[in-house]
Amino acid sequence: DTEVTQTPKHLVMGMTNKKSLKCEQHMGHRAMYWYKQKAKKPPELMFVYSYEKLSINESVPSRFSPECPNSSLLNLHLHALQPEDSALYLCASSQPGPNSYEQYFGPGTRLTVT
Amino acid sequence: AQKITQTQPGMFVQEKEAVTLDCTYDTSDPSYGLFWYKQPSSGEMIFLIYQGSYDQQNATEGRYSLNFQKARKSANLVISASQLGDSAMYFCAMRRNYGGSQGNLIFGKGTKLSVKP
Numbered sequence: 001d002t003e004v005t006q007t008p009k010h011l012v013m014g015m016t017n018k019k020s021l022k023c024e025q026h027m028g029h030r031a032m033y034w035y036k037q038k039a040k041k042p043p044e045l046m047f048v049y050s051y052e053k054l055s056i057n058e059s060v061p062s063r064f065s066p067e068c069p070n071s072s073l074l075n076l077h078l079h080a081l082q083p084e085d086s087a088l089y090l091c092a093s094s095q096p097g098p099n100s101y102e103q104y105f106g107p108g109t110r111l112t113v114t
Numbered sequence: 115a116q117k118i119t120q121t122q123p124g125m126f127v128q129e130k131e132a133v134t135l136d137c138t139y140d141t142s143d144p145s146y147g148l149f150w151y152k153q154p155s156s157g158e159m160i161f162l163i164y165q166g167s168y169d170q171q172n173a174t175e176g177r178y179s180l181n182f183q184k185a186r187k188s189a190n191l192v193i194s195a196s197q198l199g200d201s202a203m204y205f206c207a208m209r210r211n212y213g214g215s216q217g218n219l220i221f222g223k224g225t226k227l228s229v230k231p
Contacts, residue, residue, distance in 0.1 A: 033218060041223070042224055043159070043205075043219075043221055045219070048218055056218060088157050090159060092159070102149060103149075103161070105158060105161075107158040108158065
């Protein structure tokens with residue numbers, strides 16, 4: 001099973017709302033990633049978790065709060081977002097380590113902030 | 115600093131013909147990985163092929179092959195016998211290593227491939 005699932009597929013939220021994105025994988029991967037992708041642009045890394053610990057935060061604003069409750073789950077908590085945060089949010093997983101293992105991506109959550 | 119360059123914003127190819135998508139990279143790391151992903155309009159990033167910096171042979175996966183020229187720092191994707199379903203955005207990516215522990219992907223800007231019937 002090489003599947004990464006993400007819920008919800010679409011999300012519309014106001015600037016005062018609090019919502020969460022969820023990502024799940026059952027491939028035994030111990031590294032999980034959040035990427036943000038604006039229209040017609042490549043994905044940009046936001047966060048990396050390795051062995052359930054946050055290892056990389058690419059200077060993401062605090063209105064985005066990641067959480068990795070266990071090795072299979074990755075959440076992204078959203079609060080007080082801005083309209084410019086509207087984008088496709090992609091989750092990925094891989095084996096951690098110095099070798100270049102491929103990352104498997106989920107289908108993404110299309111977020112619209114109104 | 116690591117960088118990936120894809121100079122072709124859009125490409126057209128006739129169905130059943132082969133097409134080459136260009137990718138050049140810049141890194142001073144001795145060890146790195148190069149990847150190609152396909153992204154249809156649905157949004158999911160689909161892994162296609164991987165080439166390690168120490169691999170002696172070019173990677174192949176079915177109709178996909180990677181033309182790796184290390185001295186030129188290029189990693190072009192060749193798709194043989196194009197199909198209508200190949201129409202998508204294609205991203206070249208490089209994996210960075212942070213202190214040898216784990217890394218993340220740096221993506222090029224992408225090439226939009228359109229296959230004509």
